[in-house]
Structure formats: C-alpha cells, structure tokens
Amino acid sequence: MTTTTPPVTLDDVRDAAARLKGVAHRTPVLRSRTLDALAGAEILLKCENFQRVGAFKFRGAYNAASRLTPEQLSRGIAAYSSGNHAQAVALAARELGATAVIVMPEDAPPSKRAATAGYGAEIVTYDRYSGDRVAIAEALAAERGLALIPPYEHPHVIAGQGTAALELVEEAGELDALLTPVGGGGLMAGSATAAKGLYPGIRTVGVEPEAGDDTKRSLEAGRRISIPVPRTIADGQALHTPGELTFSVNRRLLDDVVLVTDDEIRDAMRFAFEHLKIVVEPSGATPLAALLNGRAGTLPRRVGVIISGGNVDAARFAELCGGAP
Secondary structure, eight states: OOOOOOSSOHHHHHHHHHHHTTTSOOOOEEOOHHHHHHHTSEEEEEEGGGSGGGBTHHHHHHHHHTTSOHHHHHHOEEEEOSSHHHHHHHHHHHHTTOOEEEEEETTSOHHHHHHHHHTTOEEEEEOTTTOOHHHHHHHHHHHHTOEEOOSSSSHHHHHHHHHHHHHHHHHHOOOSEEEEEOSSSHHHHHHHHHHHHHOTTOEEEEEEETTOOHHHHHHHHTSOOOOOOOOOSOGGGOOSSOOHHHHHHHHHHOOEEEEEOHHHHHHHHHHIIIIIOOOOOHHHHHHHHHHHTTTTOSOOSEEEEEEOBOOOOHHHHHHHHOSOO
C-alpha cells in the first residue's frame, strides 16, 4: 500500500510562520456581539485587511521569495495578479533587494495598480477576457531569466497563506468551523492544511461569488471545471478555474463551498464599515456575506472567518456601498 505525501503539511505552515516572524504583521482577531447575534454563533474575524499590502497575499509571496537563491534574486522576480498578489510580490522583492515584473489585467483596480508600481515593480498589462496571463508571465520570465512566483500554484505560497489560519487558532483556540474566501484556492488550501492539521474535526467552508463558482462546480464534479471569466465586483475571485495544485489539496480538505451574490457582498462591506469599523474589499467580504445571509447553514458554536483583504479605494468603496441598504 502506498501513500501520497500532501504538497503542503502543517509543518510547512509552521516553517513559513517562523520565516515570516517579524516581517509580516500578526493581524488582529476581532469580535462583534452584533455579528454573533445575527449569525447565531461566536464569530472570530482574522483581519488580513491589516496585513502588509492590505491583504493576506504578502504571507505567501514573502515565504516563496525569501527561499530564492541570491543568484535568482539578482535576476529578479515575475508574477501575475489582478492586484493583491501583485503588490505582495512587489513588496517582497523590495524587501529582499530584488526587482519585480508583474503581469496585471488592464481593468485591475487603479488603487492596486498604483500600489504595485509604488513598491517599485514594472507592470505589464493584458486583457483578462482574451489574454492568458499565465502564458504571458511564463514567456516573460523565460525571456528575462526571472523567477516566477504564481499567486497560488506553489507549495511555499500555499504554506505562507496558511499562517493566517495558524495565527487565528493560536489566538482563538479550538474552532468548530472556518470560513475562507476561495479564488485560486491558495488561502483555502493553506488554511485548511493548518486548521485540520491541528483540529481534524473542524469544518472548512469556502465562499465564492455566485458568478464565479468554479471551485464549487469542480468539487461537485470531482475534477477541475472551467467557466467563462466571471464578471463580479469580487475581482480577486474573478477566476475561471481552480489551480491544479490548490484543487488537489482542497478536494481533500474542503468540506463545502457556498455562494454569495454581488449585492450580498456589498451589504457585507457596508456592515463591516458601520458595525466593525473596518474597510473590507469585495473578495474579503464574501465570508461575512455568507454569515449574514445564512449561506453556510446552521453554524456550530465557534466559527473562525478570514477577512482576506481591504484594498479598495475611497471612490470605489463609495460606489459599491453608498446609498440606502
């Protein structure tokens, strides 16, 4: 009988946590009695909107980049992203004394593009509805001899993202369930690896925008399913298929995926602003939207939620959340 070693283990997440100590922020865990009452459970919010670059992505980017050799760093780093991973790689490269070239969609949020450039990265744009960002980035990396750090299809990236859940359970103690946004699947894969490694009975629930349900469809089919590039306000989750590596982890560790509408995401962003006094970007608000609208079903007693990021500028936030609820 043979056993397959998982691509990422709890020890990998712990190793990433040691590497990130003193570099990444240990983000706060917030509570709200109002939210607890509405959800019917004790909710603990891991607020990665307070992470460096404003999102969890710095964890995985730095964990991967810091493992490159001096020769690789001297040649530079490449990445592709709609925004948060772009900023994360740009900052990680700067911290490590390397240059970065980032492939970003033309319609990436202006604030995310500006922040990426502000960290010193070179930006190459493409049309997300007709271009293949992976092919563009791979060709660019090959041409220039750059080390490519993908946003989720990399074991060191996944392990780095899992440190958010590791910190959450270290501070909050044992949880009965964990809700996490799902885009490419790296945050969910790392979080589930950490959470189930510590508490095998924990229920892991991913949350996707209704228009971008590629992971839910893939889990139901037992194989990766591609959908048209979704049009959703949750730009960080506007993907057409789960990652191959992340799906191999999530199909084993993810218990359920639930869907939320763009209107529910807007309401969740408004709730976070008005009741929690925090700014959350659309993708980061999807688990909160699931809680507020009962999408995750009857909740157990203690539920952890990862708020993945807060990168939305004032004008866009007002556009999305302005007006009467």
